[in-house]
Amino acid sequence: MENKPLWTITRVLEWTKQYFANKGIENPRLDAEILLCAVLKCERITLYVHFDQPLDDTELAEYRSYVTRRANQEPLAYILGTKAFMKHSFKVTPAVLVPRPETELLVESVAKAAVGAGAENLLDIGTGSGAIIVSLLDLLPQSRGTAVDISAAALVVAGENAENIGVSERLTLVESDLFSKLDCNKKFDIIVSNPPYIPAAAIAGLAADVQKEPLGALDGGADGLDFYRRIVSGCEIWLQPDGLLAFEVGIDQAQSVCQLCRQAGLIVTAVRKDYAEIERMVFATREGTYYADHLLEFTS
Template identity: 50%
Template sequence: MSAKEHKTWTIGAILSWTGQYFRDKGVATPRLDAEVLLSHILGRDRLYLYLNYDQPLEPAELAAFREAVKKRVLRVPVAYITGHKEFMGLDFIVTSDVLVPRPDTEVLVEAALARLAGVSTPVVLDLGTGSGAIIVSLLHRLQAATGIGVDISPGALAVARANAQKHGVAARLALKQGDLFAPVAGQAFDAIVANPPYIPDGDIAGLEPEVRHEPRTALAGGADGLDFYRRIVAMAPGHLKDGAFLAVEVGCGQAAAVAGLAAVSGLGVEAVIRDYAGIERVVVMRRGR
């Protein structure tokens, strides 16, 4: 794309060229990524691209798009380039301080929503809140709920705070920095939710290039990936009200091992829920009745 060519690039032409370029570079979803990036640069939705296929792009738009394309070829996740990711129908601010919210995690949110539907004023704890996608989505749906989000990363908490403000739940959400239950000593909750790091340390190097751009502290779960589950499940009973539940997202093949931790801590396994691909993704444990 030389300076002389800039005036000749239309939306359709740039999408076709970029889609092929991404394909040649091994990007998994080349056309979709091209459309999302161009939509972001233009400040329009993807439908606009198709309705204005022959519209020429301004030099400034092309320059900004070219920079975005360079980052994507380096396998920077699209969400880090645009600064946004949709989750549970909401638009979340995303930075490199947090994991990119994934559709699989919506299974965890839906499981918690179903179980909190009959609780009048639920209080929810989100461990390792990251972007706040889980707790903000819950509070957005449950207007009478309050919550606490805990994360060890100040950068992540800043992102969660921005998302809470964006979606109008900041007044009902306290964000605390610390390691798991340390910031909530002596407190009990109607629900505890968590999507902890669950990748075995030895598998990190073999992850997709995009995933390796995400914070390692939010990925690495120890030698077998279960370090955080052992700690969470062991300590959760002391922070759950009678009859309250703990719901955690787990990695592929980890559900049985995580469920096995429940008996040791005195929790009962209520459900193991599969994600959209049929993988056991969420384990729900309950205290008492």
């Protein structure tokens, strides 16, 4: 009787690396390792220490299912069900955009601004997984937050993350198309948003796994600025006169978004770059505010 092949950690990783490379996966070896760690419930260093360890039939079956999904360009975070952001692991599903590392810089800047100004009421527009507002409330125990999203499924995910990280009692979730379901008598000290900003015609050119993420979280209209226009126009009603508006923006959009803010009376603006030196965040406020005096400090 012919013996079944022995699938050791090394053999599995080498085979998967080549398979992923043939499928056009950007980081074939890294993705193979991450998926295998999820199956074996171990750290990546363990794969190298126990390189000759064989996988049993159950482990192989689970790993094969993960490999098939990744080869079909499903994002790693959806396969694993979580994504690290700031100091926590956030639940993610196909209902939400996968949190990106550069968005952590937005959270850091907003948190720094909130501490300095003593901001108490925060609004996150298009919250998705809740990564931004949940992380802010975790960093700002004196603050309360409101998170809006047009997707009920996304709000379920955000609520679970808020519960898991221990901030749910200070967070209100609202199913709303931007400001439409909010109380117009309530104003916020800080409004933050990472809205859809990909120009509609550019979506077809995105990486295949990014195209698996919710279209509504990507499509920013013809020039990618539709949601910035709508949010900025609502600040007269929902942003405190001395409040701060904070955005994540797409490549080459920062100056256009700054101009939209200035046209709406938020004439003091600042831009922060991400890890790749791309202008990625825009901050805006009115003259004479605490934020106006400290924007450069917050964004440095």
